[in-house]
Amino acid sequence: MFAYYLQLGLRSLRKNPLLTLLMVLAIGCGVAASMTTYSVFRATSNNPIPQKSSQLFVPQIDNWGPDASQDNKGEPPNAMTYTDAINLMRDKRATRQTALFPAAVSIVPADPQMLPFRETSYAWYADAFAMFDIPFLYGHGWTADEDASHAAVAVIGKKLNEKLFNGANSVGRNINLNGRDYRIIGVANTWNPEPVFYDVINTNGFDDPIEVFMPFTRAVELQTTTNGNNNCSKDPGKGWDAWIGSECVWLGFWAELPSKEKADAYRQYLNGYAAEQQRSGRFRWAPNTRLRNVTEWLEYQKVVPQEAKVSLLVSLGFLLICLVNTVGLLLAKFMKRSSEIGVRRALGAPRKEIYLQFLIEAAAIGLAGGVVGLILTGLGVMGISLVFEPDIAKLATLDVSLVLLTMLLAVLSTVLAAFYPTWRAAQVQPAWQLKSN
Amino acid sequence: MQIKPILSALRRHKAGTFLIAAQIALTLAIVCNALFIIQQRVAHLSEPTGIDEPNIFVIKSEWVGAPAPDQADAQMRADLQALRQLPGVQDATPSNSYPLRGDGWDDAVRLKPDQAQDSSGSTIYFADEHFIDTLGLKLIAGRNFRAEEVGHMDMRYKLAPPLVMITKALAERLFPGDTAVGKTIYLIGGPATVVGVVEMLQAQSVEHWASDFAYRAVIIPERLNVSLGTFYIVRARPGQLDAAMQAAAKALFAQNPRRVINDDDGVLSFSEVRSRAYERDRGMAILMGVICVVLLAITAAGIVGLTSFWVGQRRKQIGVRRALGATQLDVLRYFMTENLLISCGGVLMGAVLAIAINLWMVTRFEMHRLSLMYLIVGVVLLLLLGQGAVLAPALRASRVPPVEATRSV
Numbered sequence: 001m002f003a004y005y006l007q008l009g010l011r012s013l014r015k016n017p018l019l020t021l022l023m024v025l026a027i028g029c030g031v032a033a034s035m036t037t038y039s040v041f042r043a044t045s046n047n048p049i050p051q052k053s054s055q056l057f058v059p060q061i062d063n064w065g066p067d068a069s070q071d072n073k074g075e076p077p078n079a080m081t082y083t084d085a086i087n088l089m090r091d092k093r094a095t096r097q098t099a100l101f102p103a104a105v106s107i108v109p110a111d112p113q114m115l116p117f118r119e120t121s122y123a124w125y126a127d128a129f130a131m132f133d134i135p136f137l138y139g140h141g142w143t144a145d146e147d148a149s150h151a152a153v154a155v156i157g158k159k160l161n162e163k164l165f166n167g168a169n170s171v172g173r174n175i176n177l178n179g180r181d182y183r184i185i186g187v188a189n190t191w192n193p194e195p196v197f198y199d200v201i202n203t204n205g206f207d208d209p210i211e212v213f214m215p216f217t218r219a220v221e222l223q224t225t226t227n228g229n230n231n232c233s234k235d236p237g238k239g240w241d242a243w244i245g246s247e248c249v250w251l252g253f254w255a256e257l258p259s260k261e262k263a264d265a266y267r268q269y270l271n272g273y274a275a276e277q278q279r280s281g282r283f284r285w286a287p288n289t290r291l292r293n294v295t296e297w298l299e300y301q302k303v304v305p306q307e308a309k310v311s312l313l314v315s316l317g318f319l320l321i322c323l324v325n326t327v328g329l330l331l332a333k334f335m336k337r338s339s340e341i342g343v344r345r346a347l348g349a350p351r352k353e354i355y356l357q358f359l360i361e362a363a364a365i366g367l368a369g370g371v372v373g374l375i376l377t378g379l380g381v382m383g384i385s386l387v388f389e390p391d392i393a394k395l396a397t398l399d400v401s402l403v404l405l406t407m408l409l410a411v412l413s414t415v416l417a418a419f420y421p422t423w424r425a426a427q428v429q430p431a432w433q434l435k436s437n
Numbered sequence: 438m439q440i441k442p443i444l445s446a447l448r449r450h451k452a453g454t455f456l457i458a459a460q461i462a463l464t465l466a467i468v469c470n471a472l473f474i475i476q477q478r479v480a481h482l483s484e485p486t487g488i489d490e491p492n493i494f495v496i497k498s499e500w501v502g503a504p505a506p507d508q509a510d511a512q513m514r515a516d517l518q519a520l521r522q523l524p525g526v527q528d529a530t531p532s533n534s535y536p537l538r539g540d541g542w543d544d545a546v547r548l549k550p551d552q553a554q555d556s557s558g559s560t561i562y563f564a565d566e567h568f569i570d571t572l573g574l575k576l577i578a579g580r581n582f583r584a585e586e587v588g589h590m591d592m593r594y595k596l597a598p599p600l601v602m603i604t605k606a607l608a609e610r611l612f613p614g615d616t617a618v619g620k621t622i623y624l625i626g627g628p629a630t631v632v633g634v635v636e637m638l639q640a641q642s643v644e645h646w647a648s649d650f651a652y653r654a655v656i657i658p659e660r661l662n663v664s665l666g667t668f669y670i671v672r673a674r675p676g677q678l679d680a681a682m683q684a685a686a687k688a689l690f691a692q693n694p695r696r697v698i699n700d701d702d703g704v705l706s707f708s709e710v711r712s713r714a715y716e717r718d719r720g721m722a723i724l725m726g727v728i729c730v731v732l733l734a735i736t737a738a739g740i741v742g743l744t745s746f747w748v749g750q751r752r753k754q755i756g757v758r759r760a761l762g763a764t765q766l767d768v769l770r771y772f773m774t775e776n777l778l779i780s781c782g783g784v785l786m787g788a789v790l791a792i793a794i795n796l797w798m799v800t801r802f803e804m805h806r807l808s809l810m811y812l813i814v815g816v817v818l819l820l821l822l823g824q825g826a827v828l829a830p831a832l833r834a835s836r837v838p839p840v841e842a843t844r845s846v
Binding site: 019022025026029033037067104106108115116117118178179222223224225227229232234235237238239305306307309310311314315317318320321322324325327328329331332333335336386387388389420424 | 452453456457459460463464466467470471474499500501502503540553591592594595596625626663664665694695696697699713716717720721723724725728731732735736738739742743745746749750798802803
């Protein structure tokens with residue numbers, strides 16, 4: 001029966017090629033617009049570390065007071081001072097923790113023919129490798145002891161390892177950073193979470209993967225400047241030491257808290273810490289702290305670009321219009337065949353069969369619309385770089401799940417649109433139709 | 438034209454009528470908002486920087502290692518000399534930033550040292566005495582920096598220059614109706630005297646958060662020595678931009694090869710800077726434009742489709758009317774009026790919907806209130822579209838011969 005109805009459907013579609021083409025194109029366009037913008041939305045609202053997104057937390061401490069925070073809806077600064085970061089690192093109240101910043105580091109190749117160059121570099125603590133589940137190709141991360149001794153060690157990324165050592169195991173060899181030698185103790189495999197959750201503040205969520213990791217303690221000892229933002233509420237004073245000791249915020253901080261109890265305890269600890277700072281006279285206000293996990297942090301930092309949201313909404317509106325359009329055209333098409341329906345009903349076909357026949361016909365249109373939509377989505381994803389900056393555009397890809405989703409959306413929405421016209425078709429009175437012709 | 442018979446005919450086609458009206462309503466709501474988004478984005482990306490864009494390019498020279506401030510400053514002076522000597526170069530200046538760069542140093546400006554609330558936000562541009570000439574700025578009051586007044590400072594040093602230049606927009610904000618030259622303003626590190634006012638210089642960020650101080654800038658007479666590197670803003674002689682861009686990078690490497698000038702964004706002409714800064718705005722405008730066009734086409738096609746169906750359905754009635762004496766024009770007018778009635782219903786619903794969507798977007802996204810102009814334009818556009826789309830089927834209807842009335846019964 002199914003095959004027969006499909007055949008009937010296809011024949012009827014061929015009978016009215018212009019109307020069919022119109023419906024197929026409308027569905028194709030609507031689906032393609034929605035899917036293209038959805039691909040961007042999906043990429044930007046992606047969970048970068050699903051296995052741990054509810055266990056990794058960003059603590060925030062208000063070290064500027066209500067005067068500054070009232071401009072920001074009472075929220076504490078987005079980054080941390082060196083003083084607070086070091087105190088939190090010392091107290092070690094989380095299972096794992098790290099302070100971090102993008103270090104301004106240039107790589108000086110051993111080959112004098114090669115010019116110095118820069119790669120994305122971060123200074124952080126030993127715990128970070130395990131916290132962020134960083135995969136290793138060779139070697140491993142450094143240890144807490146090496147943190148404590150400010151060791152001159154580094155972990156490099158796979159791409160940099162290929163550039164400098166042609167992909168060979170470079171553990172034990174040296175790399176020259178800012179004119180000083182560091183012993184490579186690990187080569188990280190590709191680690192490219194999207195969005196870049198570990199440093200949203202300095203990257204807006206999208207950046208190249210890290211190629212150089214160095215110990216935080218060593219970077220600070222060498223007075224390595226941050227490559228990221230530095231925000232001061234008042235003049236920090238002159239020189240590095242004054243800056244380090246100032247209330248300027250410039251560090252990221254992450255704590256791993258595997259259970260709800262641990263997170264609650266850490267919240268209490270943060271408030272206790274802020275209260276202690278208040279008692280000692282550093283803060284002249286009540287504790288104001290936050291603890292957000294990865295998902296909450298990305299949401300709070302508005303990582304999904306507004307453009308992605310607005311264009312997704314507009315595209316969905318577009319799809320809705322295409323569907324209303326399809327309802328109208330299907331209605332016209334089905335009602336034109338009233339006499340055919342009348343004959344079928346008079347020959348004994350129950351309403352159910354009419355439903356089935358016309359819904360199958362609609363599904364065929366949906367399927368054709370899906371194919372058109374798929375082609376247009378492919379073009380759309382290719383053209384997305386016209387709309388979004390390269391960092392974001394390269395994340396939007398046409399993969400298997402998007403292909404399936406496109407087809408599913410096309411067929412489902414068309415069948416949905418066909419319900420009303422089909423119902424009307426099934427209501428056709430056989431006697432009436434037979435009489436008037 | 439009698440409207441009553443049209444209305445009673447429409448009552449027998451409730452579903453079709455409603456579908457066309459709904460489609461017109463939704464289309465109007467989306468097209469209005471999309472046009473409005475386009476206008477906002479285009480207005481945003483057409484804002485002038487106030488500088489001589491066609492001849493300017495920017496070099497980002499990053500230091501290798503972390504040179505001491507004095508060492509970095511000596512290198513900067515040597516670099517600037519090398520750049521200024523190039524034949525295609527008119528002038529060059531060092532800076533921490535430039536308009537449309539995106540981020541940099543922003544600071545609060547106060548009029549008294551102990552003021553609780555800032556008087557204004559501002560972009561801080563570090564500069565030397567060549568800054569005005571290089572960017573092609575117009576000095577409208579006071580004077581430029583003198584060479585001996587230009588110092589250099591470390592990133593971690595107090596921002597407290599003895600004198601500064603400011604933009605007209607900042608001057609008007611701080612000293613409305615008064616002259617700014619000779620007045621004192623307070624930066625984060627201390628007081629500074631205003632010696633000059635430039636007509637226009639845009640902020641480094643054109644993002645929404647910086648829109649409060651879009652054209653308010655303070656120009657500081659210091660070379661900023663950051664251990665990371667520096668920007669050189671270079672103005673080429675007219676028509677020699679490409680040659681100067683190539684020569685400049687070469688000259689810097691000849692001066693000292695221990696530096697990083699990135700391949701992809703180390704040397705940027707200002708038109709590239711502009712296109713990077715406004716990538717999202719331009720993209721959004723293009724996307725909304727495409728959606729508008731396709732949407733209008735689909736709606737028009739939908740109207741053609743449904744009206745054709747109605748015409749086909751009513752051939753006999755049309756024949757009867759014709760046989761009873763209606764002219765071709767009467768039939769044509771009938772279908773045109775019918776569409777106009779449906780369209781009017783549609784745009785009425787659509788106008789309400791458009792405003793509702795806009796109000797919702799104002800609360801959720803950084804959007805402005807829809808101006809009535811766009812609604813009117815949208816309404817007219819859709820009414821015309823409806824009339825245009827219905828024309829072909831209506832013409833076909835008008836050609837139905839009176840003899841049709843006698844057939845097939």
